[in-house]
Amino acid sequence: xxxAIAIWQRMQIILEKCLKPGLFQVWIxxxxxxxxxxxxxxxxxxxxxxxxxxxVRERLMGHILEAAKEVLGAAPKISxxxxxKAPEKLPLSLVGLGRTKEKEQLALPIQTSVTRxxxxxxxxxxxxxxxxxxxxxxxxxxxxxxxxxxxQLFLCSGPGLGKTHLVQAVGRELVRECNRSRVRIAYxxxxxxxxxxxxxxxxxxxxxxxxxxxxxxxxxxxxxxHFFQGKEKMQNEFLSTIKSLxxxxxxxxxxxxxxxxxxxGLDSHLISRLCQGFLAVIEKPDFETRVKIVHTKARNxxxxxxxxxxxxxxxxxxxxxxQLESCLQNLIFKARLLxxxxxxxxxxxxxxxxGLEEQSLDLQxxxxxxxxxxxxxxxxxxxxxxxxxxxxxxxxxxYLARKYTDHSLKEIGQKFNRRHSTxxxxxxxxxxxxxxxxxxxxQLAKVIERIER
Numbered sequence: 001x002x003x004a005i006a007i008w009q010r011m012q013i014i015l016e017k018c019l020k021p022g023l024f025q026v027w028i029x030x031x032x033x034x035x036x037x038x039x040x041x042x043x044x045x046x047x048x049x050x051x052x053x054x055x056v057r058e059r060l061m062g063h064i065l066e067a068a069k070e071v072l073g074a075a076p077k078i079s080x081x082x083x084x085k086a087p088e089k090l091p092l093s094l095v096g097l098g099r100t101k102e103k104e105q106l107a108l109p110i111q112t113s114v115t116r117x118x119x120x121x122x123x124x125x126x127x128x129x130x131x132x133x134x135x136x137x138x139x140x141x142x143x144x145x146x147x148x149x150x151x152q153l154f155l156c157s158g159p160g161l162g163k164t165h166l167v168q169a170v171g172r173e174l175v176r177e178c179n180r181s182r183v184r185i186a187y188x189x190x191x192x193x194x195x196x197x198x199x200x201x202x203x204x205x206x207x208x209x210x211x212x213x214x215x216x217x218x219x220x221x222x223x224x225x226h227f228f229q230g231k232e233k234m235q236n237e238f239l240s241t242i243k244s245l246x247x248x249x250x251x252x253x254x255x256x257x258x259x260x261x262x263x264x265g266l267d268s269h270l271i272s273r274l275c276q277g278f279l280a281v282i283e284k285p286d287f288e289t290r291v292k293i294v295h296t297k298a299r300n301x302x303x304x305x306x307x308x309x310x311x312x313x314x315x316x317x318x319x320x321x322x323q324l325e326s327c328l329q330n331l332i333f334k335a336r337l338l339x340x341x342x343x344x345x346x347x348x349x350x351x352x353x354x355g356l357e358e359q360s361l362d363l364q365x366x367x368x369x370x371x372x373x374x375x376x377x378x379x380x381x382x383x384x385x386x387x388x389x390x391x392x393x394x395x396x397x398x399y400l401a402r403k404y405t406d407h408s409l410k411e412i413g414q415k416f417n418r419r420h421s422t423x424x425x426x427x428x429x430x431x432x433x434x435x436x437x438x439x440x441x442x443q444l445a446k447v448i449e450r451i452e453r
């Protein structure tokens with residue numbers, strides 16, 4: 001079962017890249033994977049109902065087979081079944097998330113209540129909190145518990161930093177708290193909202209559109225509102241929708257890559273309305289938070305990541321949590337597929353597939369890299385210890401600091417609580433061992449090469 005889950009997760013990464021977001025969100029995400037047959041030769045994808053299973057079989061099977069072929073090297077037998085019969089009505093989320101011609105032709109009915117399992121993948125429990133996102137996390141949880149007197153929440157961050165996670169977590173928590181009253185939630189992007197508006201105008205069903213998004217929902221979760229920039233008519237309808245919902249005491253949650261004041265081509269009244277609720281910005285995670293993310297996500301896969309591997313991934317992928325998680329998943333999957341342990345060398349093989357930024361080596365980063373390479377705490381490099389491992393690590397750090405920074409020998413020594421003469425001797429010893437290609441020299445050369453990469 002774990003192998004099937006790992007394979008399906010890798011396939012989902014491929015499918016997410018090749019399919020439109022609406023298609024992926026609605027039809028691919030809900031599927032659950034398992035193997036069938038005595039040798040596990042058939043991949044079973046289970047849909048929440050027969051309607052979804054039939055739709056996927058008819059329209060997306062080709063994409064799924066291609067993804068399987070890319071992951072496994074050959075296309076296996078794939079079956080798509082349903083876990084239960086199709087319901088009489090579909091969740092509102094299924095209406096709100098698609099924007100393809102196929103979806104338009106289906107004319108899906110509206111369902112005025114949803115369950116958290118049909119929509120929301122993320123929860124507050126699996127969100128890793130750090131200094132970069134603590135305010136957004138507290139604001140989101142408080143919004144659900146009514147600890148803040150606001151019916152509007154605006155989450156802002158760059159791509160891949162967690163705003164979608166928190167938006168979905170808000171939806172999931174509100175559904176959980178209100179499950180007795182069957183809370184009605186619409187979750188979609190601004191582009192999808194606009195597409196529904198255009199369809200309503202073309203089909204002369206604007207009143208039905210207004211009823212759908214003003215009267216038939218209790219909570220609106222709308223992502224990527226920067227899509228409304230420069231679209232005056234859509235802004236007017238969007239503003240009217242927000243006013244109507246809030247006048248009825250209903251909740252709205254927005255997300256965007258930009259703050260409201262940073263948006264161009266947006267009506268001043270709409271900007272004012274977007275700024276009136278609670279606004280929280282998610283910053284890029286620091287090194288410690290990224291390491292925490294790696295190990296937390298690894299535990300979700302029931303895998304323990306070596307400390308040096310976690311630090312390597314966190315160091316090399318700094319600006320996109322989604323990419324960091326993707327790299328981790330690929331590393332775990334490759335290790336399982338090859339039946340190998342997760343090591344630094346294997347991590348480097350996976351990292352080569354990601355667009356890594358060129359990063360300079362400052363003294364603090366050198367210390368972190370060296371300590372990880374020698375399986376020591378950073379503090380050991382500055383300690384009085386004369387153990388062989390500590391001395392080798394310290395000398396290697398001296399060597400790299402001299403090579404990659406502008407610090408003088410005295411300044412390097414002060415950082416490590418050593419005299420400049422000690423630094424000079426340590427550098428000389430490393431160079432000598434490497435030049436002579438002694439066993440120790442070859443070992444040091446590999447460590448240095450790994451750090452320099």
